[in-house]
Amino acid sequence: MEITTRLEFDAGHRIPDHKSQCRNLHGHRYALEITLSGEIIDAEHASENGMVMDFADVKRIARETIVDRWDHAFLVYRGDTVVLDFLNSLPSHKTVIFPSVPTAENMAAEAFKLLKAQYQDTFGNQLKLVKVRLYETPNSWTDAFDLI
Ligand SMILES: Nc1nc2c(c(=O)[nH]1)N=C([C@H](O)[C@H](O)COP(=O)(O)OP(=O)(O)OP(=O)(O)O)CN2
Ligand SMILES: [Zn+2]
Numbered sequence: 001m002e003i004t005t006r007l008e009f010d011a012g013h014r015i016p017d018h019k020s021q022c023r024n025l026h027g028h029r030y031a032l033e034i035t036l037s038g039e040i041i042d043a044e045h046a047s048e049n050g051m052v053m054d055f056a057d058v059k060r061i062a063r064e065t066i067v068d069r070w071d072h073a074f075l076v077y078r079g080d081t082v083v084l085d086f087l088n089s090l091p092s093h094k095t096v097i098f099p100s101v102p103t104a105e106n107m108a109a110e111a112f113k114l115l116k117a118q119y120q121d122t123f124g125n126q127l128k129l130v131k132v133r134l135y136e137t138p139n140s141w142t143d144a145f146d147l148i
Contacts (some may be wrong), residue, residue, distance in 0.1 A: 002130065003052045004035040007062050009071035013102040016080045025074075025083070031135040032111065034062055036119060038127040045122075053119070053127055061118045068110050075102040108144035116146065140141040 012027040038052040047055055066126040073094040076084050081102075087095040100106040121127040135141040 001050050002037045005055050005058045006033045009067045011070050012074040033133040037130045039125040040097040040122045041125050065114050065118050077101045104136040104142045108142045109134050112144040
Protein backbone atom coordinates (compact mmCIF):
# COMPACT_ATOMS: atom_id res chain seq x y z
CA MET A 1 0.00 0.00 0.00
CA GLU A 2 1.04 3.59 -0.48
CA ILE A 3 -0.02 6.71 1.38
CA THR A 4 0.67 10.31 0.42
CA THR A 5 0.28 13.52 2.36
CA ARG A 6 0.90 17.11 1.40
CA LEU A 7 2.32 20.14 3.19
CA GLU A 8 2.98 23.63 1.89
CA PHE A 9 5.54 26.28 2.73
CA ASP A 10 6.85 29.59 1.45
CA ALA A 11 10.51 30.15 0.67
CA GLY A 12 12.78 32.41 -1.32
CA HIS A 13 15.59 31.34 -3.62
CA ARG A 14 17.43 32.15 -6.80
CA ILE A 15 19.30 30.18 -9.43
CA PRO A 16 22.40 32.33 -9.80
CA ASP A 17 23.44 31.20 -13.28
CA HIS A 18 19.95 30.90 -14.73
CA LYS A 19 19.64 32.19 -18.30
CA SER A 20 16.41 34.03 -17.51
CA GLN A 21 14.48 35.56 -14.63
CA CYS A 22 15.16 32.82 -12.05
CA ARG A 23 18.53 34.44 -11.38
CA ASN A 24 16.56 37.15 -9.52
CA LEU A 25 15.72 36.86 -5.84
CA HIS A 26 12.15 35.54 -5.73
CA GLY A 27 9.92 33.15 -3.84
CA HIS A 28 7.43 30.33 -4.24
CA ARG A 29 4.66 28.67 -2.33
CA TYR A 30 6.12 25.18 -2.46
CA ALA A 31 4.06 22.04 -1.94
CA LEU A 32 5.73 18.92 -0.62
CA GLU A 33 4.05 15.55 -1.13
CA ILE A 34 5.42 12.61 0.80
CA THR A 35 4.68 9.05 -0.26
CA LEU A 36 5.34 6.09 2.03
CA SER A 37 4.79 2.41 1.36
CA GLY A 38 4.13 -0.40 3.80
CA GLU A 39 1.72 -3.08 4.87
CA ILE A 40 -1.46 -2.10 6.66
CA ILE A 41 -0.83 -2.33 10.40
CA ASP A 42 -2.79 -5.15 12.01
CA ALA A 43 -2.62 -4.37 15.73
CA GLU A 44 -5.96 -4.63 17.48
CA HIS A 45 -6.67 -1.58 19.69
CA ALA A 46 -3.51 0.27 18.55
CA SER A 47 -4.16 3.82 17.38
CA GLU A 48 -2.48 2.96 14.04
CA ASN A 49 -4.54 -0.20 13.45
CA GLY A 50 -5.64 -0.25 9.81
CA MET A 51 -3.12 2.38 8.69
CA VAL A 52 0.24 2.33 6.95
CA MET A 53 1.21 5.29 9.16
CA ASP A 54 -0.94 7.92 10.81
CA PHE A 55 -1.08 10.94 8.44
CA ALA A 56 -0.65 13.16 11.50
CA ASP A 57 2.69 11.51 12.27
CA VAL A 58 3.79 11.66 8.62
CA LYS A 59 3.13 15.40 8.68
CA ARG A 60 4.63 15.99 12.12
CA ILE A 61 7.92 14.43 11.00
CA ALA A 62 7.89 16.38 7.73
CA ARG A 63 7.23 19.63 9.60
CA GLU A 64 10.01 19.01 12.09
CA THR A 65 12.51 17.88 9.45
CA ILE A 66 11.78 20.18 6.50
CA VAL A 67 8.87 22.59 6.67
CA ASP A 68 9.70 24.35 9.93
CA ARG A 69 13.27 24.82 8.70
CA TRP A 70 12.52 26.00 5.16
CA ASP A 71 9.28 27.93 5.67
CA HIS A 72 9.81 31.70 5.31
CA ALA A 73 13.52 31.12 4.86
CA PHE A 74 15.74 32.12 1.97
CA LEU A 75 17.46 29.05 0.51
CA VAL A 76 20.86 30.03 -0.83
CA TYR A 77 23.53 28.01 -2.61
CA ARG A 78 26.68 28.06 -0.53
CA GLY A 79 28.64 29.12 -3.62
CA ASP A 80 26.36 32.12 -4.19
CA THR A 81 28.61 34.26 -2.04
CA VAL A 82 27.23 37.65 -3.05
CA VAL A 83 23.76 36.73 -1.80
CA LEU A 84 25.06 34.74 1.16
CA ASP A 85 27.13 37.70 2.33
CA PHE A 86 24.08 39.96 1.99
CA LEU A 87 21.84 37.56 3.96
CA ASN A 88 24.49 37.21 6.66
CA SER A 89 24.43 40.99 7.04
CA LEU A 90 20.74 40.93 7.99
CA PRO A 91 20.16 40.52 11.72
CA SER A 92 18.34 37.28 12.64
CA HIS A 93 17.48 36.45 9.04
CA LYS A 94 16.22 32.92 8.41
CA THR A 95 18.71 31.60 5.89
CA VAL A 96 19.22 27.98 4.83
CA ILE A 97 22.57 27.34 3.18
CA PHE A 98 22.27 24.70 0.48
CA PRO A 99 25.11 22.42 -0.70
CA SER A 100 23.76 22.76 -4.25
CA VAL A 101 21.80 25.31 -6.28
CA PRO A 102 18.25 25.30 -4.81
CA THR A 103 16.39 24.09 -7.87
CA ALA A 104 13.25 22.07 -7.28
CA GLU A 105 15.23 18.93 -8.14
CA ASN A 106 17.99 19.60 -5.60
CA MET A 107 15.48 20.62 -2.93
CA ALA A 108 13.46 17.44 -3.42
CA ALA A 109 16.62 15.32 -3.32
CA GLU A 110 17.72 17.04 -0.10
CA ALA A 111 14.25 16.60 1.43
CA PHE A 112 14.28 12.90 0.50
CA LYS A 113 17.69 12.39 2.09
CA LEU A 114 16.66 14.12 5.33
CA LEU A 115 13.23 12.47 5.55
CA LYS A 116 14.42 8.95 4.75
CA ALA A 117 16.29 8.80 8.04
CA GLN A 118 13.21 9.94 9.97
CA TYR A 119 10.50 7.50 8.88
CA GLN A 120 11.11 4.43 11.04
CA ASP A 121 9.40 1.06 10.69
CA THR A 122 8.20 0.86 14.31
CA PHE A 123 5.34 -1.59 13.61
CA GLY A 124 7.34 -4.03 11.46
CA ASN A 125 5.12 -3.24 8.46
CA GLN A 126 8.03 -2.51 6.04
CA LEU A 127 7.37 1.21 6.23
CA LYS A 128 9.51 2.97 3.61
CA LEU A 129 9.77 6.44 2.10
CA VAL A 130 9.27 5.91 -1.63
CA LYS A 131 8.84 9.38 -3.11
CA VAL A 132 9.11 13.07 -2.34
CA ARG A 133 7.28 15.27 -4.83
CA LEU A 134 8.00 18.99 -4.72
CA TYR A 135 5.84 21.50 -6.57
CA GLU A 136 7.69 24.73 -7.27
CA THR A 137 4.66 26.23 -8.97
CA PRO A 138 1.18 24.78 -9.45
CA ASN A 139 2.33 23.67 -12.92
CA SER A 140 5.88 22.40 -12.35
CA TRP A 141 7.12 19.71 -10.03
CA THR A 142 9.82 17.11 -9.52
CA ASP A 143 9.88 13.63 -7.97
CA ALA A 144 12.76 12.33 -5.84
CA PHE A 145 13.21 8.62 -5.22
CA ASP A 146 15.67 6.48 -3.34
CA LEU A 147 18.58 5.99 -5.73
CA ILE A 148 20.35 3.43 -3.51
N1 LIG B 1 13.97 21.97 -14.08
C1 LIG B 1 13.84 23.16 -13.46
N2 LIG B 1 13.61 24.27 -14.16
C2 LIG B 1 13.45 25.44 -13.53
C3 LIG B 1 13.53 25.51 -12.13
C4 LIG B 1 13.81 24.34 -11.41
O1 LIG B 1 13.92 24.34 -10.17
N3 LIG B 1 13.95 23.18 -12.11
N4 LIG B 1 13.31 26.70 -11.51
C5 LIG B 1 13.01 27.79 -12.16
C6 LIG B 1 12.70 29.06 -11.40
O2 LIG B 1 12.90 28.89 -10.02
C7 LIG B 1 11.31 29.69 -11.62
O3 LIG B 1 10.90 30.41 -10.47
C8 LIG B 1 10.23 28.77 -11.96
O4 LIG B 1 10.16 28.82 -13.34
P1 LIG B 1 8.84 28.80 -14.21
O5 LIG B 1 8.18 27.48 -14.04
O6 LIG B 1 9.25 29.17 -15.57
O7 LIG B 1 8.01 29.94 -13.50
P2 LIG B 1 6.57 30.50 -13.77
O8 LIG B 1 6.26 31.43 -12.67
O9 LIG B 1 6.48 31.01 -15.13
O10 LIG B 1 5.68 29.20 -13.62
P3 LIG B 1 4.12 28.93 -13.74
O11 LIG B 1 4.04 27.44 -13.51
O12 LIG B 1 3.72 29.33 -15.09
O13 LIG B 1 3.44 29.69 -12.65
C9 LIG B 1 13.02 27.81 -13.63
N5 LIG B 1 13.21 26.55 -14.25
ZN1 LIG C 1 12.04 29.93 -8.50
